[in-house]
Amino acid sequence: MKTFRVVQTVxxxxxxxxxxxxxxxEREDAEKRVELLEExxxxxxxDEGDFGPACAAVRPPYENGSEKVKD
Incomplete structure (x- = not known):
């Protein structure tokens, strides 16, 4: 099964x-992870390939703005 992962570079x-x-x-979820990292x-x-079972489908609260991320 084709899945997507994000390799953190910074x-x-x-x-x-x-x-x-x-x-x-979904590639969209990986793209959102990259956007969050860049923010x-x-x-x-x-990265695209067969990386095994997908992670949880529920996004953490800081991604939808209901919880603030500590810098």
């Missing part, structure tokens, strides 16, 4: 370069 959220986010079923001074690249 540290953010206290996670180092190289952190893997996902895998996600916080980080960056990431989207």
């Amino acid at each position: 540290p953010a959220f206290g996670y180092p370069k190289g952190k893997i986010w996902g895998p996600y079923i 916080k001074g980080g960056s990431g690249l989207i």
Whole structure:
């Protein structure tokens, strides 16, 4: 099954370069992860392939604005 993951290329959220986010079923979810990383001074690249079962479909509260992220 084709899935997407984000490889973090610049540290953010206290996670180092190289952190893997996902895998996600939809490319849109991976793109949103990259956007969130960039908002916080980080960056990431989207990888496509068969990475195993997808992560939880429920997005964390800080992604929809109901919870603030601590810098």
